[in-house]
Amino acid sequence: MFVIDPSTSLRVLHEDDARELFLLTDDNREHLRRWLPWLDVVTREADTRAYLKATLKQRKEGRGPVFGILYDGALAGVIGFLPIDRVNRAGEIGYWLARERQGHGTMTLCCDFVVRYGFLTLDLNRVQIAAATENIQSRAIPERLGFKLEGIMRARENLYGRFVDHAVYALLRTEFDAAQK
């Protein structure tokens, strides 16, 4: 468990979280469906359980953890690594927050922690964050954290039949180290 601020903490998600995470997902279906492509394949608790199993396998294989974001002890979102490229020591972070927890800087704080975890614990050389070009709220997070915009990947994501471009941001270990001074 990692304490982020007095009301927010992160902890690795386990299979036992399937029920709470599925209910949170279901409550936020419309909100999340706007920018995340997987809502239509998560229709039952078993689907969330299968996702959690996959994230635990990923972590065991040294390819990065996925954390639940707890707000006053209850799940409020998810942040973690897509499977890390160990050869190139490169990782990409993904995240989402429940609709009513937005607007307080929570994800920026959590993301700052996960970036630090990526460089200092996972020994990454490069951390990437990518968001649909029109997803202004998501893009604001790497921008606040000093990531550099590297370019636009065209048609990177299939949002229910609409292919959207992604703005790709990255922070390098040298840049992270320089910002600590």
Ligand SMILES: CC(C)(COP(=O)(O)OP(=O)(O)OC[C@H]1O[C@@H](n2cnc3c(N)ncnc32)[C@H](O)[C@@H]1OP(=O)(O)O)[C@@H](O)C(=O)NCCC(=O)NCCS
């Ligand atoms: C992307 C997402 C996590 C962003 O959530 P968010 O609440 O805007 O991000 P934060 O928690 O960092 O909060 C930032 C907001 O809090 C405000 N804020 C208040 N105190 C703050 C602080 N100390 N530090 C930073 N921001 C603060 C900011 O001004 C900003 O509000 P604004 O958008 O009205 O300017 C959320 O919109 C979401 O889950 N969307 C759906 C899924 C998604 O798009 N995932 C990403 C796919 S790439």
